[in-house]
Amino acid sequence: MSRLLPSLALSDLDAVIVDLDGTMVDTLGDFEVALNGMLREMALPAITRAQIRNMVGKGSEHLIRSVLQRVRGGRAPDEALAREAWERYSRHYLAVNGQHSTVYPGVAQGLAALRAAGLRLACLTNKPGAFAGPLLASKGLARHFDLVFGGDAFERKKPDPLPLVKTCEALGFMRGRTLMVGDSSNDAQAARAAGCPVVLMSYGYNHGESIDEVDADGWLDSLADLPPALLAGT
Template sequence: MNDYPYDLILFDLDGTLIETAPEIADAVNDTLTRLGHAPVTQKEVDDWIGYGTRELLIKALAKVLGTTTEQVRQAEAFPAIEAEFGQHYQRRCGTRSHLYPHVRETLQALRAAGIKLVVMTNKEGRYTQTVLDAHQLAPLFDRVISGDTLSVKKPNPAGIADCLQRFGVAPERALFVGDSSIDVATARNGGIAVWALPYGYNMGEPIESCQPDRVIPDFSVLTTPLPDRVAAAPV
């Protein structure tokens, strides 16, 4: 066991590792424009982030059509619309997103210290990989769990259980880092600690309202318990 308090850290993606909302909004509005609808706002997209890109698109369509999300989900035309959105989003990935402060160097330092690192997101796998590749983050993670990797997604804790078993880590030695009430609920359901960042997407609510174990200002806090020689090591 190392001196660091955790052997496994799971991270949300959108709003935690990477600011992705602007290019998600671009892809949504590319799709809506092609369909002859007015665009949605950036604030609306920010508040819809959390349950996966598919659900976000459904909410956007329900808004512009003045209908329910269930009606959109059951619509015969929806699969074709979703496929078109996918083309727009793949093209937009990496165009207006960026890493949050201290993300890359923190992940590098944690990995150098031997801590297992996992992405656990509700974003569909094809988009998760594209976003990680756009920012050269994929090699820093030991496992990536997307919204369609398992049969369930956050806040179901199956991804946490999978990683605890896979890496042989006790729950008290694992941490979840996220930006939303979904992430906090996932960690609570999985029986592990959760730290939250205040700058992401929490459906318009302050992150403090969901009572994570700790609210941290940015990623640099994660390296504080590391030995100086590891935290400062070039990678």
Template sequence: MQDKKLLIFDFDGTLIDSVPDLADAINTMLTTLGKPTYSLDTIKEWVGNGSRLLVERALVGQTQVPDGALTPSEADHAEQIFLEAYNSIETSKTVAYPDVDKGLHQLKQAGYTLALVTNKPIRFVPKILESFGWTPLFSSVLGGDSLPVKKPDPTPLLHTCQTLGFTPMQAVMIGDSVNDMLAGKSAGMDTLALSYGYNYGQDIRDSRPSAAFDNFADLLDYVLNQ
């Protein structure tokens, strides 16, 4: 990993477990609309493609949203309710995964440049970063609506490289879902996967990352000692 200088991290499911808050907001939305609510484990399998698709999946109750199942106005209205519910959460249940806080500081101290590319709407990202004291650690932060496209499109990763002055060959994409792996591969960079996050109930190793780990401590050891 000595030739790799830029580490691009996903957020939800990689650094933080945010599903409890997302599930609360989704179920608030569903209750408001008079629809049945779902368990945390079910909602967990819908996370990873940004707020719009999460909302649409919840409205139809399944991962694959059939064409024509929802009108744009229905989805717009529901998403607004969800975003307002998520924004109004006063006591957050979002936590950092084990060893992430210490690990990010170690990577920064080791001389790596850290960046964040998430599909979460950017309006929610700074507050969460600040709550963990991570704001100074990241040289670039992109949300799912910071650019016209989001992961699995490689554009956010390439934009991050260009902004920070690195080539894709000098960068690594680190995430928990197939979207992260597809984006990284399409951008021409190595991919490191974490198995504990949100990947629609599928084994992240099926996405054939450069390497996969079951915890952040093992990933940290790999990056620092390769």
């Protein structure tokens, strides 16, 4: 059930930063097709969607290395193998980007309501920018955002706080008045370290761990629940 801590209210916020994979769009289908296309070309065993689910969240490079290690019996890939895999994966992902993914219920309504409430929105994801922008556009979500930053936009990725710090600077608002909305401990850790309040979606990936155990200011079953919950706290 959706719940926000009483300390979080619309009057305390100027902007919202929203994660992409597992927060707005269920992209496991795209990951599954692209990764298995990569593995097939490399004559490596296939990987299941359930296995992929627990590896998503720390960027495509980390995902590819984790997949390679898994299908190779625990042997970590060297740099040459990781580069080859990245090139093959990128080609496959760009070919299917958005075709096997779905927007979670309530996302479009929630984003529209947040903008109607006067908040500026930014999408901040560990997904490469070349993947993130087209995905948002294909799902009709790009129009809600003032800014979009991929995982290659800054020197480090979430859970490092730097991407949130830089995004708040680009939005022009204080970190304490900018809400992070995500689906995993990566988002929560980055937000806490940056000094941003954070709300987590209950349906996301979170590396196979319970989201209820992650330190946050709220937990939602639908992004559409966020605007009315924030107004209730005002």
